[in-house]
Amino acid sequence: MGTPTAKPRRFIKDLAPGEFVEEQVFLINSKDLRTSSNGSLYIHCVLRDKTGQLLARIWQATEPMFEQMPEGGFLRFKGRVENYKGSLQFIIDAMRPCDAAAVDLADFMPQTSEDIGKMFERVKEILRQIKNRHVLNLIKQFVTDEPLMQKFRKAPAAVQMHHAFIGGLLEHTRNVLELALLVIPRYPEVSLDLVLAGVFLHDIGKTEELIYETNFQYTTEGQLIGHIVQAAIWIDQKIKAVEAETGEPFPLDIKNALQHLVLAHHGSYEFGSPKLPAMPEAIALHHLDNLDAKLHIYLDRIKSDPDTANEWTEYVRGLDTKVYKKDVMGIRRERHP
Amino acid sequence: MGTPTAKPRRFIKDLAPGEFVEEQVFLINSKDLRTSSNGSLYIHCVLRDKTGQLLARIWQATEPMFEQMPEGGFLRFKGRVENYKGSLQFIIDAMRPCDAAAVDLADFMPQTSEDIGKMFERVKEILRQIKNRHVLNLIKQFVTDEPLMQKFRKAPAAVQMHHAFIGGLLEHTRNVLELALLVIPRYPEVSLDLVLAGVFLHDIGKTEELIYETNFQYTTEGQLIGHIVQAAIWIDQKIKAVEAETGEPFPLDIKNALQHLVLAHHGSYEFGSPKLPAMPEAIALHHLDNLDAKLHIYLDRIKSDPDTANEWTEYVRGLDTKVYKKDVMGIRRERHP
Amino acid sequence: MGTPTAKPRRFIKDLAPGEFVEEQVFLINSKDLRTSSNGSLYIHCVLRDKTGQLLARIWQATEPMFEQMPEGGFLRFKGRVENYKGSLQFIIDAMRPCDAAAVDLADFMPQTSEDIGKMFERVKEILRQIKNRHVLNLIKQFVTDEPLMQKFRKAPAAVQMHHAFIGGLLEHTRNVLELALLVIPRYPEVSLDLVLAGVFLHDIGKTEELIYETNFQYTTEGQLIGHIVQAAIWIDQKIKAVEAETGEPFPLDIKNALQHLVLAHHGSYEFGSPKLPAMPEAIALHHLDNLDAKLHIYLDRIKSDPDTANEWTEYVRGLDTKVYKKDVMGIRRERHP
Amino acid sequence: MGTPTAKPRRFIKDLAPGEFVEEQVFLINSKDLRTSSNGSLYIHCVLRDKTGQLLARIWQATEPMFEQMPEGGFLRFKGRVENYKGSLQFIIDAMRPCDAAAVDLADFMPQTSEDIGKMFERVKEILRQIKNRHVLNLIKQFVTDEPLMQKFRKAPAAVQMHHAFIGGLLEHTRNVLELALLVIPRYPEVSLDLVLAGVFLHDIGKTEELIYETNFQYTTEGQLIGHIVQAAIWIDQKIKAVEAETGEPFPLDIKNALQHLVLAHHGSYEFGSPKLPAMPEAIALHHLDNLDAKLHIYLDRIKSDPDTANEWTEYVRGLDTKVYKKDVMGIRRERHP
Amino acid sequence: MGTPTAKPRRFIKDLAPGEFVEEQVFLINSKDLRTSSNGSLYIHCVLRDKTGQLLARIWQATEPMFEQMPEGGFLRFKGRVENYKGSLQFIIDAMRPCDAAAVDLADFMPQTSEDIGKMFERVKEILRQIKNRHVLNLIKQFVTDEPLMQKFRKAPAAVQMHHAFIGGLLEHTRNVLELALLVIPRYPEVSLDLVLAGVFLHDIGKTEELIYETNFQYTTEGQLIGHIVQAAIWIDQKIKAVEAETGEPFPLDIKNALQHLVLAHHGSYEFGSPKLPAMPEAIALHHLDNLDAKLHIYLDRIKSDPDTANEWTEYVRGLDTKVYKKDVMGIRRERHP
């Protein structure tokens, strides 16, 4: 075969019925070896890139062909796109291994639509507005922990509920920081310093709770300990580092308050918070976090719903309701001409 | 006795132990005729003005004296302020009827610390930013309903939980409108028009749900129907008025959306919402409303807690926790030097 | 083909294995274009009439054939009935459009087994027993609203739980009115007038909450506002009409009570009542409504359960239990010889 | 003193302020020895008869006087009735033992206003309508168990919630039997035999669960086992007796069904039913039982509420709401002219 | 065909891909007649023996072949084992009836790995340590009820959650008795006699609640009455037998206590206990029972999880979590070299 790189990348969302595909790399999301009633085998699989998923089939398959496909890994495919029950189906004609080095992971994971570098700069810019030097010292310990920040810039904010994409944690954190900047000054008896630090730290444990190399999953640490307690532990560690650097004790009250903000941010026991908000800053963090996360869920469900004939989505478990998709005010129509 | 108006008003929060009080009008919050063990009767009562409550006693009382005191009404008192178990106690020497016309009700009900007129202007100014003419027409029906607006400017936002004072509904509504103005433009797919209208209408039924002449109580309508359904009914009525004025039908979608915003704003069935938020605007309204209401509760509990020796308030039922009062960041100290 | 009307109607429940079907119209409940492992397409669909559902297949299908089938619409079918896994399967040989005018909708929707006209007369007869003239005036406003009554006679009482058939709302309302007539006079301190009016109005909002043209679904209004609040709004509107007609104000107490009865009839917040029953009439309405609705669910599950070998139905979600079908007392056997 | 029986019985509800009371027997509900601030002792106690409670005091009391008063027992009192804070207060001048034989217990316990004998006859009359001879045999075993029936005629239906008076169990059972007679024939597929038997047996365990000699309390059996399981055990025992008498086995299906009706009649686990209703008869029993019990609670709260100035009762824990007392339809006014 | 017994038993867990199977009897767990897209029929079924389940197919099937297969019954099979999607699949070539007498049921039901006889002896040995003669007499009534004990030795402890195998009830009961023997003597104020009797009786009703001939199911009695109330009834019956034998009344306190222990052992209403633990012995029984049952569930999920590549099981409904399978301490590895 010719040079793979000669073929421009065809993203799944751009494929059209009847199109012939060559030398395209896809992530194998799942695979199934099935037998047809006439005894022949075929492979039913789901391919994925960052723009969506594609149902694919290999007729007249063999077990070795099936074994060769790495679930969660990549292959280079050739075949034809067809229309099938209103959706696309990819009939694979051939597939061959692809050089791992040639794969740009960024092409295969859903990703924030914003610039990660700029978002991270903005987060740091906002955090520099913290006035209390103890809080600022602590934040610096996190921000200058480059291995952690690398994960922070890349992690999704959740496995599936909201901001479930590369850079999602960063985007969500940036969003809530912006909300805090706008809202908290209206309540002068609420400490903006505490809220900003709390927003930055509230989900930082997700860098450890989630795996996001080629798909999104919970880590064992995530399931045994969780991002909430993880962040409380890291605050403890970083405060020790601050004390080592400054040579003075970190104020106990501030440590307690920051750990409390993180521990209480889910707002209720049933969502895994071991403590309920007991400070104004904690309840503010809880609602600002939810405002952004929930709005993202609603808007995402509306945008991604495939059934355009229906004004309502399916029932959404986490919301305990269906979502009404109709653009009543014509506002979304204006934005997507 | 001399001319009552000659005596300047002494508010309860300004009374000092040892002070002699004359010709002062108080609201009689509650009264009790008690017998002492030696057989004599005394009256134990609680007096109130807008600045607080005062425990009072009349020794050597008689039943006619007791009958003469109107619960929820006013009398003119003379007596002496004493220190009693760390609080003040008012020993009444004499009391006599007071001319209703001479009473300024505003002196006796807790009241917003802000200017009601200015707040109302600001509310109207914000609502004028609504662009959709149908929504704007509907809002005008409410804003130009002067009897309703009189109540709207005066009603508390709740009997006791948050903004439980004259002007509280207006102050809370203004606050949430300001939050919406700041926050919603960050989510361009969320209709600011709908959110602003929803915020204005979400608690407007409290004008009918609550009594707030001389104390705060639920009305019978409030208990049988509630402010949530009341507002949905008023929207229906006002839309009919809009249609009568404009001669064109009001868009059904917008009517449905606005009624839904009001019906769903409590966010869960257990708090009396017959519908759960099914639109982005509905979930945004729910969290913005809660952010302001809950912050007010936390800050109010901290400010009003009488036990200054303890860093924690008593358990607060609605929050399911105690509130931590300590001014960890020194922010409240700065504001109240 | 010959004249369609020449063929007598064959209802699904009367079809027998081996039977040839010609010129029969069925409602297309759902359709699916599927590919077989040898690459050929077939259509898998579910047809429906008022007596039941029928699984059908078209072998060697094409996409245009699939497109031609209107989901929720009607076609005229020809084919053969076969036995398949203990149930019937319809192998379609041909299908062609059918003249909408020729379709009697009543043949395709499950329908009450009683006479709709007689039931409606009985409802009105019972309502005429209301003695209070204000309540009676209000009820008249509803009963003489012919467009509403047309829907009231036709609407189901639910999408699936109970009385989920054409005329179901009427049948259920009639049933509960009869129960009220029998039961309430035993409690002379409970107002029969209020209960009768409450029963008539409690589910009337379902005329707007549900769609029941060719299948049963929730409307957008139903999902955003709901039948409970809808009825409260209608009471408000009809009372305004009464006042316009009579020229005297409608008693506020009665309005409040009737709206409360409707709002509280689900009996708990979790089932969407924004208020809990606070009057004897409200609790009576709640239990009478449930008695009929729940009995209908139990009896319907027993009758419709296809697995005759088992004495128990499957787990029923709304009841949180399986239903025991055995006719322990031989009472149902006696009635269905 | 003179002959006690010379004095006619003065019931508490008939006492008037200023009245002198002599030779009257009251049940001592509770007693307290209190010290006044001048060091003298007084007794504060609550007296009771079937018509109500009376607060009483003995000034200048001694410990022997206090010891002499039997809590839950009877004394003969002399004293004066006074008005105290809107209620009556009884100032005791003297008290002395009273001959137990001279006390008619019926004067001291709240009691059904109906004729116990007639109600019991009516219950038996209804039960004789049961057609199935097995069910009838079983019911006979209960009805002819005279010691049990003595308790059945006397027991209250509850300690405080509903029908909490002597004969309350009988009255409630009779009520629900009448409801079943009226309602069940409208559902011909529901076995009237099973429902009648189930109604009769559903609360019969309360004869063992409650004490009702001089006050209403739970027995140890009631708290360890409960009336629900108790009734299931008795059905087992009585069926054994039927089998012994008839010499034939009792149908297992009917035994299971009857025990299920009893076990499931509370309708939900949280109210102590170990099984949820799984038969039409079980759900019918649940709602008929609740209809009568709940109506009784609402009507009783309205009638017994002492605060006539307020249209609402206090919050009622078991109903999770206040009760609206206003006689909106003038129906209760008509009955109590 | 040759003599069936000539072929040694091949258990499902020992089958290998490519293996030819002859004359093997399997239990038919479920069956399905399916049509392929080319119109031919095939049978898809699940076979079972005590070691596991096996997916099987018959290509080119006919309806009579399908009818011939008894669900829940046995056939003798011939065919070939293949690898299919990582699991085994059995392609059936022939099947014929098998002589019921030739089937050893023990080969087809999952069964305790311990010796039933020895476990039962141990149970009796422990129960003989009961010192109170009344309790001992009662236990003897159960232990000498051989028909009951036969079921007791054979019944599973549950349909699927824990100890769901023949002998499971006995094994679980023995386990909890051993725990009680170890633990209770550390609390000398807790009656070992009551706890031992309570442990023995707590699940004994499962002998009646469950069917366990060829599969595990609930009986009608189990679903209408349940093992908890069943045991309470049996205690009542056996106590009557004790009284008949000894000629003296059984102490009421002990009867109440034992019935309470059984009724309260699920520990909460939502799990079907009509009473909550009100005695130290009852709470001890609840936790000892749960300790063994829950440990069995966790260990069983770990052992039986087929996905060896994942450190976590699927979400387990009854535990509301996934189970972490990793042998962190190397303890299970040591035991299964």
Next chain:
Amino acid sequence: MGTPTAKPRRFIKDLAPGEFVEEQVFLINSKDLRTSSNGSLYIHCVLRDKTGQLLARIWQATEPMFEQMPEGGFLRFKGRVENYKGSLQFIIDAMRPCDAAAVDLADFMPQTSEDIGKMFERVKEILRQIKNRHVLNLIKQFVTDEPLMQKFRKAPAAVQMHHAFIGGLLEHTRNVLELALLVIPRYPEVSLDLVLAGVFLHDIGKTEELIYETNFQYTTEGQLIGHIVQAAIWIDQKIKAVEAETGEPFPLDIKNALQHLVLAHHGSYEFGSPKLPAMPEAIALHHLDNLDAKLHIYLDRIKSDPDTANEWTEYVRGLDTKVYKKDVMGIRRERHP
């Protein structure tokens, strides 16, 4: 006055009516300055030592006397014990400061009845049975942290529910360790090492969560962070110390497991566990912990209930039931002759 030490200590539980008390030190639990109806002041206070509480009064009090009494502190009292409403009352004649050095705190706090030193030795002896060297190293870090162990030996296990006395945490921990030693070896696939370590650490955070100098209260850290998360943080810190000492990394799996055991030990979200038990060791720890804690509550309620005439305690909130106190088996009588 004479030498205070000349008077032997009179504990509250040993005081008798009529007794004169001199030179006795009590802890002032609470105090109240009250006015009598004749205008004189008196002090109503509650005194406490480790054996109980004593209601006391000072007649003819003054404000300076009231100010002189340190709440939570000690004074030396003189006065007379009287009988008052069935309980004792102490009429104070005089009081004077007491030398703090002369107070033995152990006399004033409820305390374990066992030897703290011996219990601690036993805890260490059991922990030495841990075989895994990593776990052992970690435990050593805790056991050799003498400031922490001082608190560990002294802290109560709770503010009021169970083991609410000095040494209670140690006693409860020792108890659960003993249970684990007895029970866990019966389940060879459950790691005894993990369970023992988990038991030792599960409540160790209570040393920081509770104050127990002169009364039992939650600390601010306890309320903001809680003992569950605190212990997880300490495990993190101590593991860092182990790594520093050993120079090798601590196994991540073991760290995760131990933190999970601590985080999940409350067993449900509503009791503040941020994670549910996901390992066999975690569920075992949960039930062993509860077995000891709950048994202690039941036995303690029985022993401490003052109302000996009643077989039942009052309703116990945490148990959702009353406790049955009767010594049915005569077992407690035997132990307390």
